[in-house]
Structures are given as structure tokens and as C-alpha cells.
Amino acid sequence: MKHAILLSLNDNVATVLEKVDIGEVIEVKGVSGLQMLVAKEEIPFGHKVAVKNIKRNERIIKYNNKIGIATSDISTGQHVHVQNVVSERTEIKEGGVRA
Amino acid sequence: MKTMMGYLRSDGSVGVRNHVLVLPSVLCSSNVARKISAAVPGSVVASHNQGCAQLGDDFRQTRRTLINTALNPNVAAVLVVGLGCERVSPHELRDVILDSGKPAELIMVQDYGTVEAVERGTSIVRKMVEEASKIEREEVPLSRLVLGMECGGSDFSSGLSANPVVGQAADILWKEEGRVILSETTELVGAEHLLFERMKDEEMKRRFARMLERMINESMKNSRDVVDKESVPNNISPGNVRGGLTTLEEKSLGAMIKGGKVPVVGVNEYGEAIASRPGLYLMDTPGYDVESVTGMVAGGATVVLFTTGQGTPTGNAIAPVIKITGNHETARKMRENIDFDCSSVISGEETLEESGRRLFDLVLRVAEGEQTKSEFLGQDDFSIWNVGIKL
Numbered sequence: 001m002k003h004a005i006l007l008s009l010n011d012n013v014a015t016v017l018e019k020v021d022i023g024e025v026i027e028v029k030g031v032s033g034l035q036m037l038v039a040k041e042e043i044p045f046g047h048k049v050a051v052k053n054i055k056r057n058e059r060i061i062k063y064n065n066k067i068g069i070a071t072s073d074i075s076t077g078q079h080v081h082v083q084n085v086v087s088e089r090t091e092i093k094e095g096g097v098r099a
Numbered sequence: 100m101k102t103m104m105g106y107l108r109s110d111g112s113v114g115v116r117n118h119v120l121v122l123p124s125v126l127c128s129s130n131v132a133r134k135i136s137a138a139v140p141g142s143v144v145a146s147h148n149q150g151c152a153q154l155g156d157d158f159r160q161t162r163r164t165l166i167n168t169a170l171n172p173n174v175a176a177v178l179v180v181g182l183g184c185e186r187v188s189p190h191e192l193r194d195v196i197l198d199s200g201k202p203a204e205l206i207m208v209q210d211y212g213t214v215e216a217v218e219r220g221t222s223i224v225r226k227m228v229e230e231a232s233k234i235e236r237e238e239v240p241l242s243r244l245v246l247g248m249e250c251g252g253s254d255f256s257s258g259l260s261a262n263p264v265v266g267q268a269a270d271i272l273w274k275e276e277g278r279v280i281l282s283e284t285t286e287l288v289g290a291e292h293l294l295f296e297r298m299k300d301e302e303m304k305r306r307f308a309r310m311l312e313r314m315i316n317e318s319m320k321n322s323r324d325v326v327d328k329e330s331v332p333n334n335i336s337p338g339n340v341r342g343g344l345t346t347l348e349e350k351s352l353g354a355m356i357k358g359g360k361v362p363v364v365g366v367n368e369y370g371e372a373i374a375s376r377p378g379l380y381l382m383d384t385p386g387y388d389v390e391s392v393t394g395m396v397a398g399g400a401t402v403v404l405f406t407t408g409q410g411t412p413t414g415n416a417i418a419p420v421i422k423i424t425g426n427h428e429t430a431r432k433m434r435e436n437i438d439f440d441c442s443s444v445i446s447g448e449e450t451l452e453e454s455g456r457r458l459f460d461l462v463l464r465v466a467e468g469e470q471t472k473s474e475f476l477g478q479d480d481f482s483i484w485n486v487g488i489k490l
Binding site: 005007015017029044045046047048060062063065066067068080081082085086087088 | 254255256258259289290293340341342343345346347348349352353445447
């Protein structure tokens with residue numbers, strides 16, 4: 001079993017504390033207890049995993065604050081990073097959508 | 100009122116070190132300055148590559164940074180090493196330092212040539228070190244401590260542990276009515292709304308807004324291609340992305356936690372001396388860490404708290420830099436460079452508050468003389484932010 005931390009109750013991503021392979025169980029340590037989920041993708045050490053299903057154009061929340069916008073639907077257990085998130089500070093780029 | 104042992108200067112400011120500084124006015128005299136300092140243990144040198152062929156704001160920034168570095172209370176006495184034909188006036192540097200009540204002398208390379216200038220300079224600095232060594236620490240209020248907060252080589256652990264732990268130390272010093280400087284304008288973009296909420300003064304909000312706008316506009320103007328233009332508003336290095344940081348918002352939120360919950364009481368230009376009012380000062384600097392630290396130390400920071408996820412050896416010519424990491428691997432691999440390991444926050448062995456108190460204890464020990472890793476490794480980094488074209 002692998003480990004991840006959730007920094008705030010409203011966050012929809014957690015940070016994994018070790019490299020996670022596809023199919024491995026992740027124990028997410030949060031403010032109000034533990035959540036178990038299964039990794040749908042390989043997630044490198046220190047990267048983010050979705051702890052909820054996130055729709056395209058929905059905000060990614062970490063530190064109880066928006067850190068970007070999902071550019072595709074992301075399901076629980078998927079790797080959340082530059083391939084499916086865009087900053088709200090950037091201009092509209094191809095393939096990315098601004099809120 | 101809590102106290103510490105520090106060097107009380109004639110203007111009431113307090114140093115945590117008692118350096119004799121060899122200060123070149125220009126790149127051309129930096130080699131002579133380095134040779135002088137190398138010949139006298141107990142002296143330090145602020146070697147740099149600015150000082151001439153600069154215009155307007157860029158020139159003023161270099162001049163201001165050199166003067167304010169010399170005036171930092173960690174410095175007991177200064178030898179200015181001039182060339183003779185440079186734009187920054189070495190005579191003016193010396194005079195401003197003398198006016199502040201600090202011993203200062205001047206030597207000009209064009210008067211003697213390199214070898215004789217080094218010999219004469221060495222003799223002057225040797226006497227200055229002898230005099231400075233007679234100054235003793237005295238009991239002073241802890242409120243005189245000025246912390247500069249910096250991060251460099253960030254990774255996932257910076258925002259999860261090291262930066263919030265530094266924020267705890269900021270809050271502890273704030274309770275003692277001390278001052279804290281937060282910089283790196285590029286890294287505040289994306290989280291600026293949280294800082295605006297901590298400012299009361301409308302004029303200050305306008306200054307801060309202008310500072311952010313200027314940084315974004317100048318960066319965009321200097322972007323040459325699509326890759327640059329995308330990386331400007333998304334100031335994320337390839338190393339940051341490999342480490343797991345996705346957007347500027349994420350990086351900025353993780354970075355500004357270093358200022359704790361301290362109310363913002365000032366917005367400062369690069370290298371500008373901060374006011375005496377307790378609180379948090381925002382200084383306009385690049386995210387480029389050595390230049391940012393140089394600006395904050397010129398602004399008055401006497402100790403720098405530097406968080407690093409991936410590890411960096413960074414130090415400063417006149418201020419102790421405490422290197423803090425939340426990445427246990429980095430603490431292990433770079434144990435020669437890292438002063439404080441707070442990975443225990445991530446593993447759950449220590450709370451943020453506990454780690455913050457442990458860090459503040461180290462800050463006090465360093466302020467009272469304990470050497471940091473960067474100090475005994477001779478990491479005397481000093482680099483002035485250049486904002487204009489050179490002639």
C-alpha cells in the first residue's frame with residue numbers, strides 16, 4: 001500500500017509520498033480521516049492524484065484554493081498534472097480551455 | 100520582551116554577524132576585491148558584475164543595492180574598491196557609509212595597479228578586522244531581528260512542509276514585533292489576492308498591483324518565442340514540473356506561505372531599506388534566488404530562511420542563510436548543505452507548529468553566532484538584479 005496526503009478538506013487532489021504503480025492501493029491521509037483509492041495510472045513521487053471525479057473545465061483544488069482548470073475529465077485515481085491541467089493565468093492555448 | 104545577543108550598531112539596528120566587507124563598486128575592481136578579502140581571514144567580499152554602463156532605474160538599483168548592502172547591520176566596516184572611471188561612484192559609496200557612522204575606506208585600482216592595490220587594500224582590511232574583533236555582542240530585543248524568506252529548487256515537499264514551517268517561524272517573530280521580508284514577485288502571481296487581503300492601506304495595494312503588473316509586462320516583452328511566452332505566466336521550471344508542481348498558482352500558493360499570517364506593512368523596491376514598523380514587507384525581486392536574497396539582505400534582512408526541495412548550496416556574502424528542506428532524500432544526499440530537515444511533517448512525526456518552534460530555536464542560535472552550512476562552506480553568493488540594457 002502506498003501513501004498520499006490531502007492538505008485540506010475541500011481539495012480534489014492529494015500528493016503521493018512515494019512512486020505509485022498502476023493498480024496499487026493508495027491510502028490518502030486527510031484532515032478528517034483516511035480514504036482508500038486505486039491508482040489508475042503510474043504516479044511519480046510527489047505528484048498529485050485525483051481523490052474525486054473531476055469534470056473537464058472544473059477547478060483543481062489544493063490548499064483549499066484553485067490551482068488550475070481540468071482540460072479533460074479526470075477520474076479518481078488518475079495522475080493530475082500538466083497533461084490534464086492548465087493554469088488560469090495563461091492565455092488560451094490549443095487544447096486547453098479557460099474558465 | 101524576549102532578547103538575543105547581537106551587535107548593536109550606532110543607528111540602533113542590530114547585526115547577527117560582525118563582518119568587514121570588501122565591496123567593489125564595479126565588475127572591473129571585483130578581482131582586486133576578491134584578492135584582498137582572500138588575504139584577510141575574517142573579511143568577506145561582495146563580488147558582482149554590475150556598476151557601469153547602466154542607465155536609469157537599472158543604475159539606481161545597482162547603486163541602491165551596493166549602498167544598502169554596506170549599511171546592513173551585519174557589516175561592521177567597509178573597504179570600497181573602485182576602479183576610477185565607473186558609473187557608480189566609489190567616493191560616494193564610501194561617503195554614504197561614513198555618514199551612517201560606519202568605518203569606511205576607499206582604494207582605487209587606477210591609482211596603483213592590481214598588485215599594489217591588493218597590498219594596500221589588504222593592509223587596510225587587516226586593521227579593520229582587528230578593530231571589528233573588539234566589538235562585543237550585547238543583549239538586544241528580539242524584535243530587531245529581520246528575516247528574509249526565500250525558496251529555490253522547489254518540489255512537492257516545499258509547499259507541503261518547508262514553506263509552511265518557515266511561515267510558522269515568521270508568525271513567532273511577528274509575535275515579538277519583528278520584521279519579515281517576502282520577495283520573488285513572479286512567484287506571488289497567482290496568489291496575490293491573498294496578500295491584498297492582508298493590506299490595509301489603499302496606496303500600498305496600488306503599489307503592489309503596479310509591481311505585479313510591471314513584472315508580468317517586462318517578462319512578456321522579453322519573451323522571444325511561444326515557449327517563452329507560455330513559460331512567463333507559467334513560471335515553472337522543468338525541475339518544478341518533474342517534482343510535481345503543475346501550475347503557477349500551485350507554486351505561488353506554496354511559496355507565499357513562507358510569510359505566515361503576518362500583516363503586510365510595506366511594499367519595497369529591490370534592495371530598498373525596509374521601514375522600522377513590525378510586520379511583513381513585500382520586496383520586488385525576481386524568483387532567481389541568489390538575486391532575490393541579495394535584494395532582501397540589502398533591504399535589511401540579517402538572517403535568511405531558505406527552503407529548498409531539490410537542494411541548493413546557496414549562501415550570501417554577509418547574511419547567514421539557513422537551508423531548510425522537507426524532502427528527506429535531499430536532506431540525506433545534501434546533508435553538507437542542509438541545516439534543517441522538516442520531512443517529519445510529511446511523515447506525520449511532527450506537527451507544523453512543533454517543527455516551526457524547532458526551526459525558530461535554530462534561527463536564534465544562528466543569530467547568536469552558530470554557523471550555517473553555507474557559511475562554513477564559504478558560499479558567499481552576491482548578485483544584483485540587472486533590469487536594463489547595458490551600454
